[in-house]
Structure formats: C-alpha cells, structure tokens
Amino acid sequence: MDRRSPLHTGGHRRNALWIAAMVHRISGLALGLAIQGEAQLDGFLKWSANPYVKLAETGLIFLLAVHMLGGLRVLAIENLPWREGQRRLAVVAGSAAIVVAALFLLSVVI
Amino acid sequence: MNVRLYILQRATAAIMVPLVVAHILVIFYATHRGLSAAEILGRTRGSVGWGAFYALFVLAAATHGAIGVRVVASEWTGLRGHRLDILMWGVGMLLATLGLRAVIAVVL
Numbered sequence: 001m002d003r004r005s006p007l008h009t010g011g012h013r014r015n016a017l018w019i020a021a022m023v024h025r026i027s028g029l030a031l032g033l034a035i036q037g038e039a040q041l042d043g044f045l046k047w048s049a050n051p052y053v054k055l056a057e058t059g060l061i062f063l064l065a066v067h068m069l070g071g072l073r074v075l076a077i078e079n080l081p082w083r084e085g086q087r088r089l090a091v092v093a094g095s096a097a098i099v100v101a102a103l104f105l106l107s108v109v110i
Numbered sequence: 111m112n113v114r115l116y117i118l119q120r121a122t123a124a125i126m127v128p129l130v131v132a133h134i135l136v137i138f139y140a141t142h143r144g145l146s147a148a149e150i151l152g153r154t155r156g157s158v159g160w161g162a163f164y165a166l167f168v169l170a171a172a173t174h175g176a177i178g179v180r181v182v183a184s185e186w187t188g189l190r191g192h193r194l195d196i197l198m199w200g201v202g203m204l205l206a207t208l209g210l211r212a213v214i215a216v217v218l
Contacts, residue, residue, distance in 0.1 A: 028178050031171075045145045061134065068130045071123050078120070100134065107142045 020090035024070035027063040058105040066097035111184070115177050122174040129167045154216040161217040168209030176202030 047053060073093055077086070111119075140150065154160045180198040183189045189197060 025178075025182060028175070029182060031175070045147060048145065061137065064130060064134065068127060072127065075120065075123065104138065104141070107138060 016087045016090055020070060020073065020094070023066055023094065024074065027067040027070070031060075031063050031067055054105070054108050057108075058101050061104045062097050062101035065100045066094060069093035069097055111177070111181055115180070119174060119177045119181075122170040122177075125170045126167065126174065129163070129170070132163070133167065151216060155218075157217065161213065164213045164217070165210065168213055169206060172202050172205035172209060175205050 048057070070090075070093055073086075073089055076089075140153075143149070154164075176198045179201045180194050183197055184194055
C-alpha cells in the first residue's frame with residue numbers, strides 16, 4: 001500500500017497556488033540582494049546602458065511587481081472572506097507582472 | 111515567527127504597496143527620458159519629500175526583508191532560536207545601512 005501522503009508525492013508542486021507561493025518567496029529573496037547604494041552615479045548610469053544590465057533591470061522590475069502583487073494576494077487571503085478563483089488571481093498577478101516588466105523593457109529599448 | 115513579527119511583516123507590506131507603485135512609476139518616467147546623474151540629483155537633492163519617501167521605503171523594506179529571511183531560514187535550514195534572531199537583525203541592519211547610505215547620497 002502506498003502510505004505516502006499527498007504532500008510527499010511531489011504532486012503539490014504542480015499546483016498553481018504552490019507555485020505562486022514559491023514565486024513570492026524566491027522573488028522576495030532576490031529583491032533583498034538588489035538593495036544597495038551607488039555613489040559614482042554617472043559611471044553607474046553609463047554601465048546601466050549596457051543591454052545585459054537593461055535585461056537585469058527588467059528582471060528586477062518583474063521581481064518587484066510579482067512580489068507586490070503576490071503579497072496583495074496573501075493579504076487578501078488572510079484578511080478578506082475566502083472567494084473562489086484563487087488560481088485565476090495568481091495567474092493574473094503573474095501575468096500583470098510580466099506585462100509591467102515587458103513595458104519597461106520596451107520603454108528603455110525604443 | 112511570533113505575533114509581533116507577523117504583524118510587523120504585514121504592516122510593512124501594506125505600507126510598501128503605494129511606495130512600490132510610485133517607485134515603478136518613477137522608474138518608467140525617469141528611464142524613458144534617459145538617465146543622467148544631473149537629472150536624478152536635480153530631482154532628489156535637498157528634497158525633503160523624496161528623502162522621506164525613500165527613507166520610509168528603505169526602513170520598511172529592511173524590516174520586511176529581515177523578517178522574510180528569518181521565515182525562509184526557519185523553514186528551509188536547520189537554524190533555530192537565537193541564531194534566527196541574529197540572522198534577522200544582521201540582514202535588517204545590513205539592508206537599512208546600505209539603503210539609507212544611498213538615500214543620504216542622493217538627497218544631501
């Protein structure tokens with residue numbers, strides 16, 4: 001008999017809401033690494049014109065947006081009455097963050 | 111995580127929602143016009159408003175990040191008890207120091 005509980009089969013890892021929680025956690029950890037000061041501003045700005053840096057900045061915008069939207073999701077779950085469609089909300093939050101990041105990339109490339 | 115840390119984590123998150131939205135809007139506005147040190151410093155130098163905005167942002171982010179790292183460490187590593195608190199305070203102080211240094215550099 002298979003005595004493994006659903007939590008130990010790995011099946012939960014394919015659940016959209018588990019993925020949403022992980023994206024929230026990983027994006028939070030990554031944002032922590034991004035907070036730092038810059039003294040030589042113009043030298044830094046010249047460096048930031050590099051396309052790879054622009055891509056990295058796009059990634060940061062995505063992390064910030066997805067972490068904030070994911071956090072709003074958590075606050076809503078904890079403080080508002082439960083509602084159906086949590087999976088759809090998580091997908092909307094992820095998609096909105098992708099759109100914001102893509103708009104940023106477009107605005108610095110064009 | 112005790113109740114105080116839990117509430118502090120949620121409170122700093124709620125404080126940062128409008129700050130993050132404003133931050134992203136400023137990023138769009140500033141980068142679209144092309145970045146220059148003169149333009150950025152012209153906006154921030156001597157500005158009490160921007161100084162207060164970013165100082166509040168840094169303190170909220172440092173607190174939020176430190177508590178978040180404590181939660182992740184307690185779930186994903188073997189760290190327990192006092193060591194978790196040392197980690198949390200270390201991360202919080204580091205983030206606050208780096209962030210406030212940057213705020214001072216562009217405001218003063």
